[in-house]
Amino acid sequence: MAFVPLLWIGLIGLVIWAVIRLTHSSSAGASGPGRGWGGIEHRETPEEILDRRYASGEIDTDTYTETRERLAAHRSGPR
Template sequence: MALMPILWIALISLAVWAVMRLTQHSAGRHDATEPRNAPRETPEEILDRRFASGEIDAEAYTEARKRLAVHRPGPR
């Protein structure tokens, strides 16, 4: 009888821990090595990185740069 409150406290604590753990995982779907407040890469930076790593060739790089320049808002 005396163990019943301890059992309930343990079960409630376990439930709270599980909910906290699940919400932290689903809210932060990013690489664990990347800090949460790290600045996001611009499209140009992503394109430069992909070209430098060899994911895309020079023709695709040039075409993508042109498209980005057209859609990028200029100074007003």
């Protein structure tokens, strides 16, 4: 009879631990897209987005090359 309260305390503690563990891992986003080390968000640069879209076949070579040149011109600024 003395162990029943300990069993309930252990069970409640296990449930609380599981909830904290599940919510912490989903909010930290360590394995989610766009997240870097330590849950710090990494925003893709326009070049990275362009590279990803070209690699996945969303855009063709001509569009990729033209857009890459526009981005390079934009990065260098007005002359």
